[in-house]
Amino acid sequence: MAVEICENFDIKNLTTFKTGGLIERVCFPKNIEEFFSIKPPYKVFGNLSNTLVSSSGYDGTIVLTSKMDNITSVGTSITAGCGVKGPKLSQFAASKGLSGLEFMIGFPGSVGGEIFMNASANGQCISDCVKSVTLFCPEKGVFKLSRDEMEFEYRKSICQRKNFIVLEVEFELSEDDTEKINDRMKKNLEFRKSHQPSLSLPNCGSIFKNPEGDSAGRLLDEVGAKSMNVGGAKVWENHANFIVNPGGGSSLDILKLMCMMKDKVREKFEINLYPEVLYLGNRNEEEENLCKILYQK
Numbered sequence: 001m002a003v004e005i006c007e008n009f010d011i012k013n014l015t016t017f018k019t020g021g022l023i024e025r026v027c028f029p030k031n032i033e034e035f036f037s038i039k040p041p042y043k044v045f046g047n048l049s050n051t052l053v054s055s056s057g058y059d060g061t062i063v064l065t066s067k068m069d070n071i072t073s074v075g076t077s078i079t080a081g082c083g084v085k086g087p088k089l090s091q092f093a094a095s096k097g098l099s100g101l102e103f104m105i106g107f108p109g110s111v112g113g114e115i116f117m118n119a120s121a122n123g124q125c126i127s128d129c130v131k132s133v134t135l136f137c138p139e140k141g142v143f144k145l146s147r148d149e150m151e152f153e154y155r156k157s158i159c160q161r162k163n164f165i166v167l168e169v170e171f172e173l174s175e176d177d178t179e180k181i182n183d184r185m186k187k188n189l190e191f192r193k194s195h196q197p198s199l200s201l202p203n204c205g206s207i208f209k210n211p212e213g214d215s216a217g218r219l220l221d222e223v224g225a226k227s228m229n230v231g232g233a234k235v236w237e238n239h240a241n242f243i244v245n246p247g248g249g250s251s252l253d254i255l256k257l258m259c260m261m262k263d264k265v266r267e268k269f270e271i272n273l274y275p276e277v278l279y280l281g282n283r284n285e286e287e288e289n290l291c292k293i294l295y296q297k
């Protein structure tokens with residue numbers, strides 16, 4: 001089967017932030033063979049749940065791996081394609097009586113993105129139960145790295161440093177009672193619902209990474225971020241490290257708001273918050289300058 005390709009594709013409704021414009025070419029491979037039929041150069045994303053897409057779109061090719069969502073198990077091991085989303089992974093593991101992935105039940109992202117940034121919640125991170133990751137890069141082709149070789153840290157993996165693309169992940173889990181697993185999944189979901197905005201309120205998860213030993217949410221709360229807004233985007237009233245976009249704010253609105261948040265924390269605490277959210281797409285001069293301020297280390 002030929003890979004599905006859409007040209008001049010309006011990406012807005014595929015992003016959880018509900019921002020974005022026309023993308024020159026979007027490819028939706030369903031498996032590794034289709035993935036390899038796509039001609040570089042391209043940028044790869046999973047479910048665009050951690051990405052702010054430019055309202056003026058992107059002149060280039062992006063690959064969305066959300067349809068590469070095959071999942072299998074042998075004994076206590078599960079192998080998931082990079083496009084498998086958190087809830088499907090959690091529920092599949094639970095159905096096999098396997099524990100370790102309960103915390104991913106409410107994650108909007110896909111396995112590839114979650115490995116890329118070593119997603120975590122409630123004291124657990126995805127790297128805890130990774131056995132190996134099958135990766136791709138043009139220079140090396142397809143290869144496998146063990147958990148130790150993945151250089152996992154808080155919100156970090158080797159993929160960011162080396163531009164590796166995640167194709168498939170093998171998890172090693174432990175056997176447990178399905179009822180206990182379901183109970184933990186339920187608690188995690190309840191925590192998420194009561195602490196974080198649901199996707200019916202467009203958002204992109206946490207905006208900034210937590211600085212070492214502190215919480216971006218707490219720092220932002222202390223500088224009064226909960227009353228900040230720009231255009232259709234505003235800081236969520238229940239947690240200062242989330243931006244919600246109910247008014248259809250543009251990427252420029254959101255970048256401006258992120259800069260205001262970052263500035264206030266730097267002024268008061270001399271702490272440089274670094275975004276967890278990625279930026280994709282075209283930038284005018286103003287957006288270029290805001291991105292420089294936001295993403296400088």
Ligand code: EPU
Pocket residue numbers: 120121122123195196204205206207208209210215216217218221238239240241276
């Ligand atoms: N806090 C405030 N005011 C706020 C928000 C938070 O004072 O407006 C305080 C809380 O009271 C708490 C502390 O800050 O004492 C930490 O807040 P929270 O428990 O909400 O956790 P977090 O550090 O903000 C992290 C992850 C989340 C993950 C949760 C749950 C980061 C950047 N975020 O949030 O991940 O779900 O822990 O474990 O590490 C994501 O990455 O998109 C994400 C949602």
